[in-house]
Amino acid sequence: MQSNRNTTGEENYRVRNLEIADKNKGFTELLQQLTVCDSVSDDEFQKRFEELRLYGDEHLICVIEDISSSKIVATGSVFIEKKFIRNCGKVGHIEDVVVDTSTRGMQLGKKVVGFLADHAQSMGCYKVILDCSSDNKAFYEKCGFKEKEIQMVKYFI
Amino acid sequence: MQSNRNTTGEENYRVRNLEIADKNKGFTELLQQLTVCDSVSDDEFQKRFEELRLYGDEHLICVIEDISSSKIVATGSVFIEKKFIRNCGKVGHIEDVVVDTSTRGMQLGKKVVGFLADHAQSMGCYKVILDCSSDNKAFYEKCGFKEKEIQMVKYFI
Numbered sequence: 001m002q003s004n005r006n007t008t009g010e011e012n013y014r015v016r017n018l019e020i021a022d023k024n025k026g027f028t029e030l031l032q033q034l035t036v037c038d039s040v041s042d043d044e045f046q047k048r049f050e051e052l053r054l055y056g057d058e059h060l061i062c063v064i065e066d067i068s069s070s071k072i073v074a075t076g077s078v079f080i081e082k083k084f085i086r087n088c089g090k091v092g093h094i095e096d097v098v099v100d101t102s103t104r105g106m107q108l109g110k111k112v113v114g115f116l117a118d119h120a121q122s123m124g125c126y127k128v129i130l131d132c133s134s135d136n137k138a139f140y141e142k143c144g145f146k147e148k149e150i151q152m153v154k155y156f157i
Numbered sequence: 158m159q160s161n162r163n164t165t166g167e168e169n170y171r172v173r174n175l176e177i178a179d180k181n182k183g184f185t186e187l188l189q190q191l192t193v194c195d196s197v198s199d200d201e202f203q204k205r206f207e208e209l210r211l212y213g214d215e216h217l218i219c220v221i222e223d224i225s226s227s228k229i230v231a232t233g234s235v236f237i238e239k240k241f242i243r244n245c246g247k248v249g250h251i252e253d254v255v256v257d258t259s260t261r262g263m264q265l266g267k268k269v270v271g272f273l274a275d276h277a278q279s280m281g282c283y284k285v286i287l288d289c290s291s292d293n294k295a296f297y298e299k300c301g302f303k304e305k306e307i308q309m310v311k312y313f314i
Contacts, residue, residue, distance in 0.1 A: 031242050034242060035242050036242065036244065037243065040241065040244055044244075045245075047245075048239060048240075048245045052239060077240075079238060081236060081250070081252065082208055082209060082216075083234075083252070083253065084184075084185065084188055084194060084202070084218075084253075085188050085191060085192050086192065086193055086194065087193065087194060087195070087197055087201075088197055088201050093250065095238065095240070096241075096242055120313075121313045125313060126314050128310070129309065129310045129311075130309050131286070131288070132306055132307055132309055133307070137309070140309045143311075144311050145309035145311045146310060146311070147307055147308070147309055148308050149288040149290055149308040150288065150289055150290070150291060150294055150304055150307070150308065151286060151288050151305050151307065151308050152286065152287050152289055152297045152298075152305065153284055153285070153286045153302060153303060153305040154274055154301050154303070155283065155284045156277075156283055156284060156285070157284075
């Protein structure tokens with residue numbers, strides 16, 4: 001059966017890497033639900049997309065597309081940090097996970113985080129880390145994470 | 158006056174970028190005070206050093222050398238993450254800060270963190286972040302940081 005606009009099942013959602021065309025599928029509007037992302041021109045988007053592409057598998061942005069509406073409804077990123085500690089180990093850093101308000105409760109966030117964590121593991125990382133608010137702690141525990149340390153921040157602007 | 162082995166003043170400590178020769182100046186032994194870093198061969202060190210050099214200014218490892226003993230007594234790293242959020246903003250991630258037990262209390266840690274934060278700011282980051290234990294929170298507050306979120310981790314090995 002072909003998917004159509006009324007499809008609500010799991011097959012209606014495609015988990016994949018970010019593509020440049022996703023800017024026109026609501027990707028930046030989705031990020032706007034996370035924090036400020038309100039004035040990225042097509043040129044700026046393309047430039048940043050190309051910069052990130054240079055990292056290859058070391059920086060991955062996952063998206064979930066709602067096939068019936070061609071909208072990006074969930075995203076998250078992971079980059080691989082190369083260290084000297086842990087005998088030249090690698091760590092995956094998960095960032096900027098967000099699920100569209102209209103599709104929350106459908107386990108799409110868990111899919112994104114699983115996709116990113118699997119990628120970090122396949123890249124040889126000994127661990128994957130992320131920072132979250134207390135409100136989101138329970139969600140990440142369901143994704144297999146445990147609380148470890150405190151995140152500290154210094155803002156420049 | 159030339160520095161000598163008895164020098165204890167500030168001029169005895171040089172803050173600079175990591176150099177490949179630092180492996181023989183106690184760099185990996187210093188990291189060992191932070192966590193496991195006990196079996197890095199010269200070849201593995203050189204390979205990782207070269208890999209990190211490819212990132213240019215986007216990954217900086219700061220060291221402080223005790224000139225009189227030619228020993229590395231403090232280190233820390235920062236890498237620059239490029240994002241789409243914050244209108245294609247950048248974030249500095251500080252990692253692996255450690256000061257040799259013999260030189261603690263001399264503000265060398267503060268120098269390392271300041272060096273790394275200044276670098277992140279000069280690279281155009283809107284913030285710099287790090288994860289630390291509760292025990293180290295007060296130290297980072299003295300460096301101008303504030304507690305923000307919770308760090309979550311998932312280990313693969």
